[in-house]
Amino acid sequence: MDNYLLEELLNIDDKITESELGLLGQFLKELPEKALNLGIRVVLAILALLLGLQIIRVIRKIVERALARTDADKGVSQFLDSLIKIGLTAFLLLMIAVSFGLDAASVMAMLGSVGVAFALALQGSLSNCAGGVLILLLKPFVVGDYIIEGNKGQEGTVTEIQLFYTKLRTADDMIITLPNGSLANNNITNYSTVETRRMDAEVGVSYEADLKKAKEVLLSVLEEEGRVLSDKDRKVFVKELADSAVILGIRCWFLNEDYWDGRAAVLEKSKLALDDNSISIPYPQLDVHMEHRE
Numbered sequence: 574m575d576n577y578l579l580e581e582l583l584n585i586d587d588k589i590t591e592s593e594l595g596l597l598g599q600f601l602k603e604l605p606e607k608a609l610n611l612g613i614r615v616v617l618a619i620l621a622l623l624l625g626l627q628i629i630r631v632i633r634k635i636v637e638r639a640l641a642r643t644d645a646d647k648g649v650s651q652f653l654d655s656l657i658k659i660g661l662t663a664f665l666l667l668m669i670a671v672s673f674g675l676d677a678a679s680v681m682a683m684l685g686s687v688g689v690a691f692a693l694a695l696q697g698s699l700s701n702c703a704g705g706v707l708i709l710l711l712k713p714f715v716v717g718d719y720i721i722e723g724n725k726g727q728e729g730t731v732t733e734i735q736l737f738y739t740k741l742r743t744a745d746d747m748i749i750t751l752p753n754g755s756l757a758n759n760n761i762t763n764y765s766t767v768e769t770r771r772m773d774a775e776v777g778v779s780y781e782a783d784l785k786k787a788k789e790v791l792l793s794v795l796e797e798e799g800r801v802l803s804d805k806d807r808k809v810f811v812k813e814l815a816d817s818a819v820i821l822g823i824r825c826w827f828l829n830e831d832y833w834d835g836r837a838a839v840l841e842k843s844k845l846a847l848d849d850n851s852i853s854i855p856y857p858q859l860d861v862h863m864e865h866r867e
Contacts, residue, residue: 629665700752716733720762720764722751773822775812776791776847786852787847800831801826806824
């Protein structure tokens with residue numbers, strides 16, 4: 574069979590030398606064995622990848638349980654989980670590449686060069702990572718806090734602090750994903766650092782209304798609303814003399830968890846109480862006087 578193959582090859586191209594034919598024959602002879610070895614290595618690499626991913630999951634769970642026993646901040650746990658997942662997965666892929674004959678030093682040098690290129694191309698992502706570290710160290714907020722960021726006024730309850738992004742859940746149950754770099758470099762209003770929150774609202778009453786009575790009615794609303802804190806100031810005061818109404822300011826305090834429901838209740842009861850006492854809430858209007866000339 575080998576002699577027949579050699580004759581056919583010689584007939585196709587007379588320029589092929591005997592040494593080249595010997596190399597080709599050797600290659601064809603070793604091809605099945607090399608293909609088998611390569612197939613075995615690919616199968617072993619796949620098994621190593623699957624096993625390694627399972628081990629990474631186990632390590633992540635062990636770290637998570639260890640942090641839970643130490644009462645570590647939830648944001649720190651989420652950040653470390655992301656870091657462990659990315660780092661160990663990269664290490665696993667590197668080991669699989671080395672098993673295919675790649676030199677570890679060469680791979681590390683190549684990764685270093687690629688890393689520099691990525692660092693230049695992904696400066697924003699690196700800024701987000703650094704911002705995540707600052708957030709976890711300085712703790713301007715933690716998971717569970719209600720915050721408003723100063724860039725675009727996005728607000729919500731912090732649900733996750735990840736390696737690059739922080740997630741907020743809004744009052745209407747939407748998820749907002751914000752980059753950590755932006756959060757670390759902007760003003761953050763945190764409403765959860767203290768237990769209470771002040772409500773400031775405005776109600777306009779007519780100029781013809783009894784101002785003292787209107788203030789008494791609104792104060793009675795604050796006194797009757799059970800969620801308004803009794804040990805904090807409750808005030809109703811004239812805030813502004815507007816074009817079409819006297820603007821009364823309403824100020825009181827709630828616990829953080831009662832703020833939105835309490836605010837809604839106070840505003841609704843204020844409107845009903847003013848109606849019951851025949852105190853009108855005017856709306857902007859324009860009086861037009863027409864003069865008839867003959």
